[in-house]
Amino acid sequence: MAAHDSETPGERRPGAVSVLRVRGRALPDGEWIDLYADGDRWTTDPVRNAELVAEGWLLPGLVDAHTHPGAEAPGQPLDEELLRADLGRHAEHGVTLIRAPGLAAEPPSWFGTDPDLPRAVHAGPWIAQPGQFFADWGRRASHADLPEVAAAQAARTGWAKVIADWLPGDDPLPVEVLRAVVTAVHAVGGRVAVHSQHAAGGAAAVAAGVDSVEHGMHLDPALLHRMAEQGTALTPTLSIITGTLDRLRDAADSPRRRWSLSGATAHAPLVAAAAEAGVTLLAGTDSRPHGRVADEVRALVAAGVRPHVALGAASWTARAYLGLPGLVPGAPADVVVYPDDPRDDLDRLDRPGAVVLRGRLVRPAAG
Numbered sequence: 001m002a003a004h005d006s007e008t009p010g011e012r013r014p015g016a017v018s019v020l021r022v023r024g025r026a027l028p029d030g031e032w033i034d035l036y037a038d039g040d041r042w043t044t045d046p047v048r049n050a051e052l053v054a055e056g057w058l059l060p061g062l063v064d065a066h067t068h069p070g071a072e073a074p075g076q077p078l079d080e081e082l083l084r085a086d087l088g089r090h091a092e093h094g095v096t097l098i099r100a101p102g103l104a105a106e107p108p109s110w111f112g113t114d115p116d117l118p119r120a121v122h123a124g125p126w127i128a129q130p131g132q133f134f135a136d137w138g139r140r141a142s143h144a145d146l147p148e149v150a151a152a153q154a155a156r157t158g159w160a161k162v163i164a165d166w167l168p169g170d171d172p173l174p175v176e177v178l179r180a181v182v183t184a185v186h187a188v189g190g191r192v193a194v195h196s197q198h199a200a201g202g203a204a205a206v207a208a209g210v211d212s213v214e215h216g217m218h219l220d221p222a223l224l225h226r227m228a229e230q231g232t233a234l235t236p237t238l239s240i241i242t243g244t245l246d247r248l249r250d251a252a253d254s255p256r257r258r259w260s261l262s263g264a265t266a267h268a269p270l271v272a273a274a275a276e277a278g279v280t281l282l283a284g285t286d287s288r289p290h291g292r293v294a295d296e297v298r299a300l301v302a303a304g305v306r307p308h309v310a311l312g313a314a315s316w317t318a319r320a321y322l323g324l325p326g327l328v329p330g331a332p333a334d335v336v337v338y339p340d341d342p343r344d345d346l347d348r349l350d351r352p353g354a355v356v357l358r359g360r361l362v363r364p365a366a367g
């Protein structure tokens with residue numbers, strides 16, 4: 001469809017299929033760009049009859065890198081209608097790509113490909129050792145079987161999600177098991193995301209060289225430099241963890257409360273230190289309702305992360321980490337357009353203008 005010619009872009013022949021066009025300042029660099037959707041690919045070559053659908057500040061879409069759509073509560077089965085509704089809420093809020101590090105079941109074939117819903121990367125159901133994680137969710141595997149189970153999942157979908165630790169008093173996965181998981185998953189070209197909310201599990205995950213630590217509550221800040229060096233990302237799910245603080249302060253004392261309260265209290269400073277150390281941060285919302293990744297960006301900034309880095313964690317940084325390029329010729333044709341720079345006022349993230357997925361307008365510009 002792309003053509004170099006002298007015709008004015010935007011000119012329309014009756015009956016012609018309109019090609020979508022956006023222009024403005026593209027983040028992260030803020031460079032002026034004028035893009036045409038050639039199917040699901042951006043091109044800077046003017047396309048005849050293109051329709052300018054929005055102009056302003058351009059992101060390659062928001063990314064929620066830790067979300068579990070499609071189940072009402074922990075332990076509940078995957079509900080296709082709910083899955084569709086949850087993903088619809090993400091798209092409505094400007095999310096063009098999600099990573100689901102754990103789902104209630106293997107998703108239906110339209111997951112990640114439905115034209116109106118975000119692209120998706122997923123790890124299938126969680127993988128835990130016997131006796132840990134939410135009952136009725138995920139698979140259980142012995143230490144001996146974990147590497148093979150994780151590698152089989154990663155061979156199918158690119159990711160495996162492993163629960164390294166669970167409640168206070170539970171034994172975390174030994175570092176040797178996590179190392180064997182990483183070796184087996186990397187051997188099939190996949191990546192490993194690891195749930196950790198205890199110091200010992202976090203230390204084992206970092207020592208094993210996993211690809212991403214999910215939550216990372218109680219992680220030893222001394223490990224952050226090693227994470228940055230070896231490219232282990234952190235998805236802190238900060239807003240959901242600190243969101244429990246008020247309730248925890250009022251709760252009756254117990255070992256579980258002390259663990260949660262101390263971890264949640266230390267989490268924002270830990271996240272700020274991770275950004276300072278150069279750890280790749282990924283924004284993730286973890287729980288219901290869906291479509292709240294802007295809350296996570298604001299929580300990161302409130303913790304002390306620069307707005308540019310926090311927004312990158314929910315957009316271009318996460319997208320690159322998950323293997324998709326940003327707003328460059330040849331990239332998949334996703335964009336979210338804001339009238340003004342969202343880094344100057346993060347509440348602007350709640351009012352996206354046009355949302356384009358796969359070269360199609362899924363939410364028109366306001367007004």
Ligand SMILES: [Zn+2]
Pocket residue numbers: 066068101102286
């Ligand atoms: Zn989760």
